[in-house]
Amino acid sequence: MDATKLSLVFKNNAKQHSISGLLSPPPQPNQKNIAPRRRRYRRCRSAPILANFVPPDKNGGGSLPRFKSKYAKFHPSFKQVTILLAVYLGLGTLCFYLVRHQIKGKKTHGLLDAVYFCVVTMTTVGYGDLVPNSVPTKLLACAFVFTGMALCGLILIKAADYLVEKQEVHLVKALHMHQKIGPTDIRNEIEANRVKYKLLMILVLLLLLILVGTIFIARVEKMGFVDGFYCVCSSITTLGYGDKSFSTEAGRVFAVFWIPTSTICVAQLFLYLAELYTESRQRSLVKWVLTRRMTPEDFEAADLDDDGVISADEFIIYKLKEMGKISQEDISHIMDEFEKLDVDQSGTLSASEIMRAQASQTES
Template sequence: MAVLMDAINPSIPKPKFGSESIVRQACILLILYLSLGVVIYWFNRHHFVGPKTNPVVDALYFCIVTMCTIGFGDITPNSNATKLFSILFVLVGFGFIDILLSGMVSYVLDLQENYLLKTVQHDGDKRDLATSYIIDVKKGRMRIRLKVGLALGVVVLCIGIGVGVMHFVEHLEWLDSFYLSVMSVTTVGYGDRAFKTMPGRLFAAIWLLVSTVAVARAFLYLAEARVDKRHRRMAKWVLGQDMTVSQFLAADIDNNGYVSKSEFVIYKLKELGKVSEKDIMQISQKFDRLDSGNCGRICLADLKDSHH
């Protein structure tokens, strides 16, 4: 009967947030947005001042430098229309880059995580709840470490590639190449050094798109790792302390003089900040709606009545 009821009244499926589809959509939107920027630059190219190479390459280079908030200053707008275009382009465009990179990082992390946990998942039916909890905690730590390592690796790789291209393509000294590479990926952009050749600007259009946001993501993940470490220390302290009389009274939700296992779990989750009083009230109201017999528990007959 339970199977039949589930077939007749299927549960609401869990929404899917696929990082692969996010990357695909972000790439398409980014290409369309850059194409629009190049077209607008093309028709207004005489209202931009600075050294010129190829109009299309210069347009793509200017759009990327603007969108990544670098601002070398080698190409600048000198009319009201082009200044307004630059303002709108940087405000909207930076969001596309962030969505693209975050989706790519999440997709790579999902692949690595599934590969590393494949053995554990094969044995999932043999482990108890305590083992599952420990594995989930380790899985969360590993995911954060992977994010930090991947982001820092991308930053180092981008800086190294930038140094090589600037030395051999832009013909800068090694120190100047390293200087320009770091100033570019960190979006400082003093303007004393910039890309002057057409191959260099074409490379910068792709390189800056990835490297600048990779640096921002690296610092974000480092901060996330520090917060996670603090949360784990807090959880260890909360779970390690004994229950006092005041905590007993707070954990006794139904005020019946004793604390059940479920009440103890709920109280500890509240202390850890995993759930709030509002969340508990909403869940309790949902339970009361399902408990049509008002007997303090849910049975199959209650589910049948709720579907009707």
């Protein structure tokens, strides 16, 4: 079915086209018709290529959700993260509730204290206002802090990233309130300054969390504003000296939601700073690679076919390698696939050829 569709769409592409006019070298130098040959590398085809502009970066920090669809299966989904967190907190609360008599310290309500202790442990804040007081509870706390770290560090950061990206659109709109700006402009603006907007976003969120936290703690826990701020800093950095912590029921309910959100925000802020640094470092590396002088060794290495000249594609592949963006292995893998599809060994792929190769792959 797929094959039929392909052949219908492309039956006009006769095979004799395989002698590519653009690939043939210019008969004489300085001829005009070579211009398109080089220009084609700049052509930015619309949808299919744009959809592939998702940089699969280390932090999983990617792109707008609409660009993600194609690669969605390689990221843990928001749903998966929520389920994992719910299971962890549910299990943690149950465990610590069952051993609540082996935990000493300032207590309020049994179940609430269990959630609170679980959150304080998971985020590694560890005030010490509630501490395990028997061998099993101590070992249980050890187990929960390690798994909690993994959960906080690896998965919630992705969730925060996801939420931040959703807000970016609103932020860009707000920043360009006086200009007429369409969805495409917004997308381009975000694409160009991805990390900067994410950083700005998280800073605004963090300041809000600090403000709300300070006011709440100062009021509800009846401390001054300085102590409230000190408790906020001690919490969001996961320092948790424990001389100031949440000791009322209302305070602990607030803490259960506020602590994970704010600690993750701080971690995310540092990650974005690192990303911004890496990006600018990467940019200077690219600039350096592009503008540095080519030595005889470079020339020899770039001239893959040993014909004494470097063609545009050789130049592109060499520079991409030098930037560390691609490796020889990448190219080898792609060429393996190319040769599999190139059934008539012509060195080029026509639509009908691909159709045939894919059909035979399905059969076998």
